[in-house]
Amino acid sequence: MGYYIGRERKARKAYGFDEVALVPGNKTIDPEDVDISWKIGDFTFSIPILASAMDGVVDVGFAIKMGKLGGLAVLNLGGIQTRYENPQKVIEEIIHSSPKEAVEIIQKIYKEPIKDELIEKRVKEIKKENVPVAVSCIPQEAERLGPLAQKAGADIFVVQATVATARYISSRKKALDFKAFCQKMSIPVIAGNCVTYEAAYELMETGVDAILVGVGPGAACTTREVLGVGVPQVTATIDVAVARDDYLKQSGRYVSIITDGGMRTGGDICKALASGADAVMIGSAFARAKEAPGKGYHWGMATSDENLPRGARVWVGTTGTLKEILYGPARLDDGSQNLAWAIKTSMGYCGVSNIREMHKVEMVIAPSIKSEGKFFQETQRLITTKREG
16 A cells, blocks of 8 residues: 555555545535534533634633633643733734744743643633633643642643654653543543554553644644654544544544644535544634734744744734634635534535534545636635735
8 A cells, every 4th residue: 555655665645635525425414403513521512623722822711702602722731821920911022023033032931930820820710601621731741730720620631742642752751651640630631642543542542532633734833844744634634533443442432533733714624524533623713813812823832942943923814703713604705714604514515414424424535626617716816815915
């Protein structure tokens, strides 16, 4: 299986969202009758969408708003919200810096220590609004911050690294024992990120409740450029979903798959779900919301790395409210708004009534699917962009 890319060296062809399309079903279903909810632990969410734990996207106010709209926003415990008493003032410094200064300023800002009392404060601020509280940190901080966040009232804990595995080998650092950590935590644990069958299966065996899929696909992430590491999201999601299904047969326990990053439109989300995802995590789409703390700016979680930054500060603009992005009415025709209805409509066309059925939808390799017959759209949008610029 695969292609020769050199003498005695094979490689698989991998696919991203722009290279595949979904095939309509032999029956169609009224979108109003489609169920797009998903579950993790004792929680059921009405939409299969999470907001990424990025400081330009999620703060306390955004998390509350997202929760009230039926989704889940993840607060970064290693970010500005837990380092500074007045985080918005610090974010203003980032968004008003010049492109040349941005990375250096971000690095300086993130050197401020994480404060335990601010973790407790932020969790309680969200909790008092009666919405689920999800928080995130890197594996190196999980043993310390996990119990702290749980005691403060967090409902879901995310352990997130650029690449996460159940086996981390280091002569200098202590590895996080995912199995021991999951046993210690009484709330659902999400782990990531990974893109392979084997790594995902081993993480599932540790007891995690969900897996994040994706290395480097985000709009503000430069991992693929800096390190050359990553797998296109459709192939990565399918491979990890197969691991989930095999693990379910072996253990009887279902581990949810969350495709993380690389999705700009409702169509991309639908393709992720058809690839086997139970939900998706997106950042740039929400960075465009009026409620986002970045005010139209978005930067990657690894931008602050003091040795090798793997993120950029990008301008995505502000296009609408969070409610418009999730539920409409859409005021743009590019698929970036009314994401929930896009999912329901796509599922209705494919003849499936829930996300588990969406996993079985037929897909085709279609690299021209977005450009076929779209000459006037492409040229006129290009002209409009030039005029506005």
